Amino acid sequence: MSFIIGWKEWCSIPDIGIPAIKAKVDTGAKTSCIHAYDIERFDDNGVKSVRFKVHPLQKNERLEIECSAPLYDYRNVTSSNGEREKRYVIKKPLILGSQTHDIEITLSSRHEMQFRMLLGRDALTQFQVVVDTTKSFTRGKISNAPSLYE
Secondary structure, rough: OOOEEOOEEEEEEEHOOOOEEEEEEEEOOOOEEOOOEEEEEEEOOOOOEEEEEEEEOOOOOOOOOEEEEOOOOOEEEEEEOOEEEEEEEEEEEEEEOOOEEEEEOOOOOOOOOOOEEOHHHHHHHOEEEEEEOOOOOOOOOOHHHHHHHH
8 A cells, every 4th residue: 555755754764873864755766875975895794784974964964873784785876967876785674654664775975965865766666655746744744853863
């Protein structure tokens, strides 16, 4: 059964320490992406992994979350400006409203973008959503997002 979401929604990725992040819903993007920097690959007891940092809240560069995850893939992605770049891919459970699904998330600098996360159509298919571009935060607003990181 599908549910309606708006063009921007709050979601969370608790497995990497992100209780709240505002995502732009982008049906034109195949894969989801999170703003990541200081990205480095490492070996974790024989498991290829990646560590990175995230500024999960817009306009707040003081809040920095250090994350790590097993490396799921490494692939070429064409960005919105048409440039191809190789990106690390992780696969983690994402919570949107009352649903949780494992989604693929590419790691890339989005420092020039307004949203710290982009939800692409592969993830949207997992959630079986209908996007209403006239709506936003249909799953609820998180007005106390900064306090979730304290």
